[in-house]
Amino acid sequence: MKSDEVIKIKIRNLNVQKNTKKPQKEKSARETIGNDFDEEVVDKFPEVLPWNLPAPDSEKNGEKDSEKYRAVLVNADDEKVKETEEKEKKPKIAIVSLTSCEGCQFALLDLGEKFMEAMEKVDMVDFRLIEDEEDSGEKLDIGFVEGNPMTKANKKTLKALRKRSKLLVVLGNCAAMGGVPEIKNYQEQKNTAKHVYKYIRGIDNVEIQEVDNFVKVDFTFPGCPITGEEFLEYFPMLLESAKTGKSLPELADKPVCVECKAKGNRCMLLDKKPCFGPMIQGGCDAVCPSAGMMCQGCRGLRPKGNIKAMRATLKNMMTDEEFENVTEIYGLRDDIFEREYKLDSK
Ligand code: SF4
Ligand code: SF4
Ligand code: SF4
Structure with a gap:
């Protein structure tokens, strides 16, 4: 007692x-x-x-x-x-980070009062950026995970989170697509560590794999970092799904170009400058093209993204090698490979 x-x-x-x-x-x-x-x-x-x-x-x-x-x-x-x-009546959630820069968690905190208002509807069991209390390990309605499961401890944390959560929701590019750490899978692989450590003996230098290689994922907030407003839009729907068991929400299949045009930007492709916008999942308010930079695909391929048409359009704007290099930045390259492989084998 x-x-x-x-x-x-x-x-x-x-x-x-x-x-x-x-x-x-x-x-x-x-x-x-x-x-x-x-x-x-x-x-x-x-x-x-x-x-x-x-x-x-x-x-x-x-x-x-x-x-x-x-x-x-x-x-x-x-x-x-x-x-x-x-x-007791409130749904229980936890926001857990693996190996990450924590940028996606800060994207939530950047929402300020809007985030706190959304959190009033739930019992926050764990979110280390806002509280120190030890996670009690109780059952959760939704477990959110940010970052990549690259260490043994990360993998253990991820599996435990999956086990105790009705829904497991991924936050951001590192967790969903391997993110910036995945570059090492394409460049020198294990030798990449030599650029960082003098002695690499004993360093657990594993291949980078996305969260869904280890556990079932119910929903993904894409992006590097995630879009705070998108989180606020889908959060209540996820709570409803966790409560009722009803079908999960889905992101609308729209390219970055939709928001880019809505903002009145001149398309970079018209000026023979490369941009991945047409094949990438929108929802980021086209921040990169709006700032004069190409979309490099941090939100991942949209379901109906046409890679073949994208490659053909960019043929005169960048070499194949440059195309591959850009797709490595946010872990897009293996997804493109997989999609093309599937199409070829049909
Ligand atoms: S997706 Fe980007 S912002 Fe989010 S944790 Fe990874 S590197 Fe940081
Ligand atoms: S600049 Fe990029 S995102 Fe904008 S409309 Fe052109 S291709 Fe689409
Ligand atoms: S424009 Fe492209 S790279 Fe930039 S945030 Fe949006 S999806 Fe990511």
């Missing part, structure tokens, strides 16, 4: 005793309770400690005061129970 419950029972018993005994010579509350209460307890429950209530007017009033004590105890208990019940 928790210490605060024990204390409440002790106080209750004392008051019952006080009520049933003959009102002889009344001891002070401090004398009655003795030294059973440490300072921590006094701090925690000042309202239920008898010496914080008005002293009895006389021995005759002893019974009345006892009723007062009882009322305070009942109120304190009721409030505590109500608070616990409300917390």
Whole structure:
């Protein structure tokens, strides 16, 4: 039994005793309770400690005061129970990071009050950027994961999160597509570590693999980093799916070009400058072309993205090698390979 419950029972018993005994010579509350209460307890429950209530007017009033004590105890208990019940009713979520730059988690915090409002509807069990409490490991409605499972400890954390979550939702490019770390899969592979460490013996230098190679993924927020507003739009739908078991939401299949045109940008392709916009999943508000940079595909291929047409369009704007190099930046290269392989084998 928790210490605060024990204390409440002790106080209750004392008051019952006080009520049933003959009102002889009344001891002070401090004398009655003795030294059973440490300072921590006094701090925690000042309202239920008898010496914080008005002293009895006389021995005759002893019974009345006892009723007062009882009322305070009942109120304190009721409030505590109500608070616990409300917390219990809320869906439980956790935001867990693996190996990452934490940029996707900061994209959530950048939402400021909008994020906090959305979080009022849930019980946040773990999110280390906003609280220090140790994760209790309880069951979750939604487990969010950011970063790549590249270390043994990451893989263990990921599998444990999957096990305790009704829905597992991926946050960002590192988790969904391997992200920037995946570049090493294409460049020198294991030798890449030599550019960072003088002695590479004993370094766990594994091939980078996406989260869905290890566990089932229910939904993905794409991007490097994710788009905060997109999170706010889909979060309630995910909560609903977790609660009712109804079908999961899907991102609309629209290219980056839709938002780019809506912003009034002149298409870079018209000026013979490369851009992956047509084959990439929109939803980022076309931030790169709006800033004069090509879309490099951090949000991944859209379901109907036409790679063959994209390659043909870019033929006179970049070499095949340049095309491959750009697709390596955000882990797009293996996805393109897989899509093309599937199409070829049909
Ligand atoms: S996807 Fe980008 S922003 Fe998010 S954790 Fe990876 S590198 Fe950082
Ligand atoms: S600049 Fe890129 S994203 Fe914008 S319309 Fe042209 S191809 Fe599409
Ligand atoms: S424009 Fe392309 S690279 Fe830039 S954020 Fe959007 S999807 Fe990512």
